[in-house]
Amino acid sequence: MTWEIVIGLEVHTQLSTNTKIFSGASTAFGAEPNTQADAVSIALPGVLPVLNRGAVERAIKFGLATGSHIANRSVFARKNYFYPDLPKGYQISQFDLPVVGQGTLTIQVEPLSGNAKPYEKTVRITRAHLEEDAGKSVHGDSQGVTGIDLNRAGTPLLEIVSEPDMSSAAEAVAYAKALHTLVRWIGICDGNMQEGSFRCDVNVSVRKPGAPLGTRREIKNLNSFKFMQQAIDYEVQWQIDTIENGGKVHQATILFNPDTGETRAMRSKEDAHDYRYFPDPDLLPLEISPEWIEQVRATLPELPQAKQTRYVNDLGLSAYDASILTASREMADFFETVLAAVPKDAKLCANWIMGEVSAQLNRDGLDMTQCPITAQQLGGMLQRIADGTISNSGAKEVFRTMWAEGGSADAIIEAKGLKQVSDSGAIEALVDEIIAANADKVAEYRSGKDKLFGFFVGLAMKASKGKANPAQLNDILKKKLEG
Amino acid sequence: MSLSLADVEKVARLARLAMNDEELKAAQSQLNNIFGLIAEMQAVDTKGIEPMSHAQDVAQRLREDIVTETNQREAFQAVAPQVEQGLYLVPQVIE
Numbered sequence: 102m103t104w105e106i107v108i109g110l111e112v113h114t115q116l117s118t119n120t121k122i123f124s125g126a127s128t129a130f131g132a133e134p135n136t137q138a139d140a141v142s143i144a145l146p147g148v149l150p151v152l153n154r155g156a157v158e159r160a161i162k163f164g165l166a167t168g169s170h171i172a173n174r175s176v177f178a179r180k181n182y183f184y185p186d187l188p189k190g191y192q193i194s195q196f197d198l199p200v201v202g203q204g205t206l207t208i209q210v211e212p213l214s215g216n217a218k219p220y221e222k223t224v225r226i227t228r229a230h231l232e233e234d235a236g237k238s239v240h241g242d243s244q245g246v247t248g249i250d251l252n253r254a255g256t257p258l259l260e261i262v263s264e265p266d267m268s269s270a271a272e273a274v275a276y277a278k279a280l281h282t283l284v285r286w287i288g289i290c291d292g293n294m295q296e297g298s299f300r301c302d303v304n305v306s307v308r309k310p311g312a313p314l315g316t317r318r319e320i321k322n323l324n325s326f327k328f329m330q331q332a333i334d335y336e337v338q339w340q341i342d343t344i345e346n347g348g349k350v351h352q353a354t355i356l357f358n359p360d361t362g363e364t365r366a367m368r369s370k371e372d373a374h375d376y377r378y379f380p381d382p383d384l385l386p387l388e389i390s391p392e393w394i395e396q397v398r399a400t401l402p403e404l405p406q407a408k409q410t411r412y413v414n415d416l417g418l419s420a421y422d423a424s425i426l427t428a429s430r431e432m433a434d435f436f437e438t439v440l441a442a443v444p445k446d447a448k449l450c451a452n453w454i455m456g457e458v459s460a461q462l463n464r465d466g467l468d469m470t471q472c473p474i475t476a477q478q479l480g481g482m483l484q485r486i487a488d489g490t491i492s493n494s495g496a497k498e499v500f501r502t503m504w505a506e507g508g509s510a511d512a513i514i515e516a517k518g519l520k521q522v523s524d525s526g527a528i529e530a531l532v533d534e535i536i537a538a539n540a541d542k543v544a545e546y547r548s549g550k551d552k553l554f555g556f557f558v559g560l561a562m563k564a565s566k567g568k569a570n571p572a573q574l575n576d577i578l579k580k581k582l583e584g
Numbered sequence: 585m586s587l588s589l590a591d592v593e594k595v596a597r598l599a600r601l602a603m604n605d606e607e608l609k610a611a612q613s614q615l616n617n618i619f620g621l622i623a624e625m626q627a628v629d630t631k632g633i634e635p636m637s638h639a640q641d642v643a644q645r646l647r648e649d650i651v652t653e654t655n656q657r658e659a660f661q662a663v664a665p666q667v668e669q670g671l672y673l674v675p676q677v678i679e
Binding site: 120124136137138139145151152153154157183184185238243244246247249382386 | 655670671675
């Protein structure tokens with residue numbers, strides 16, 4: 102029996118503002134409990150929310166980056182529920198008039214199993230709305246009590262809701278990763294998943310092909326892509342087993358336990374849907390003028406998709422290279438700075454960045470932002486490869502030295518004497534000597550033993566201490582051997 | 585539309601209000617009066633009129649993204665019923 106999997110995501114991205122969405126308290130991570138919980142964050146009676154321009158600006162940025170409709174007028178609503186980390190008794194969110202409306206995000210899906218090929222898919226974004234985060238419950242040593250830290254209360258969130266367009270764990274993970282890349286790329290969220298800056302809720306249901314949508318269960322608060330995949334795989338299997346065994350799936354909110362790899366129901370959604378939303382009378386409608394939208398548009402960097410297309414069409418790189426080089430903005434910036442040094446050699450740049458640089462970063466457990474070699478340094482070295490000053494093996498030595506000790510390519514080439522001999526007179530002299538000293542082998546070669554060519558190259562390279570320009574050496578050697 | 589007693593009980597539970605039978609009945613009658621008023625208003629023809637989301641026809645003023653608040657934890661926690669190591673304490677939350 103085949104089942105169709107239907108997945109939609111709700112992603113909470115913490116916006117990278119300095120202050121909270123409705124007050125001037127700091128949002129810096131890791132402060133002592135409640136030292137950033139001001140009167141608005143702890144909901145003292147009489148306080149009023151004042152909306153942060155920076156939060157709205159980031160929402161607009163996201164809308165522009167996903168080709169979404171941006172509402173010229175949007176409204177904040179109260180979502181009512183009781184929980185100790187929500188001191189007002191309601192969360193200020195948006196309901197029927199969110200800042201960002203329908204848009205799309207195109208993703209590259211790498212199937213997780215089998216030999217299936219990567220493919221592209223466009224996921225529809227339903228909406229993205231601004232809201233405030235809640236505080237944190239701390240379950241400490243004291244019996245019978247829970248500690249509440251309200252530093253996080255009021256931190257601006259952009260909740261990005263997708264249509265149920267994904268039909269496998271691989272697609273859900275690809276979408277989440279693309280979103281994660283995008284929000285960091287446009288600088289609206291630091292994307293730090295350990296600190297909870299990017300949290301995913303995944304709605305999963307199964308159905309027979311063509312049948313109406315099945316009942317969904319919502320896996321809450323996934324903060325790693327690996328857990329997301331595991332949680333979806335487990336949940337899908339659980340739902341299929343339940344139905345095939347004659348049971349019924351009931352709508353529920355569930356949690357994933359990374360230790361057991363299982364999902365379990367958290368609470369029934371019976372009450373949860375009764376949030377009794379209504380427009381917040383403390384906040385006036387938010388107006389976003391076309392001029393403001395255009396101002397924000399002017400600050401948008403070139404987006405990953407546009408870059409990929411340009412790399413393929415204008416630079417002649419493969420789609421694979423283009424996707425790796427745009428995996429993060431740091432990576433793309435690095436590539437483009439290197440490319441500026443050798444504008445005609447995009448493939449050479451791509452090969453070095455994806456090859457030696459990535460491998461060395463991996464070995465040292467570093468990411469692109471911690472790369473000990475600057476893009477300018479690498480560009481300088483690639484210039485010397487491109488103009489024939491150093492050979493590929495010479496370049497590898499320059500690279501190793503640069504990585505370990507720093508310094509410019511030119512200085513290292515000079516200090517280590519790695520300059521290739523490209524003076525044809527010098528190479529000819531060297532080849533003449535070898536031919537004279539190996540008359541027997543030359544005769545064998547001339548009588549048809551072509552394989553000996555490598556032997557001569559080896560000798561010549563050795564004689565030049567590895568510095569002879571290989572292409573030039575080959576040419577000269579061939580000519581002289583032919584007599 | 586009118587509310588049944590069960591509806592009122594549900595709303596009271598969602599709002600964490602403990603109400604006895606008498607109070608529930610009183611609330612039911614009051615709420616139904618309000619619903620009557622709403623029904624009257626909904627009967628008015630509003631075709632072509634843009635919905636209003638706030639009584640004042642002005643837009644939200646925005647605040648610049650600059651830290652203005654200082655740490656006042658000590659003052660706030662002086663009036664809290666129970667605190668420990670900077671945390672507000674509440675009866676244990678069981679999930």
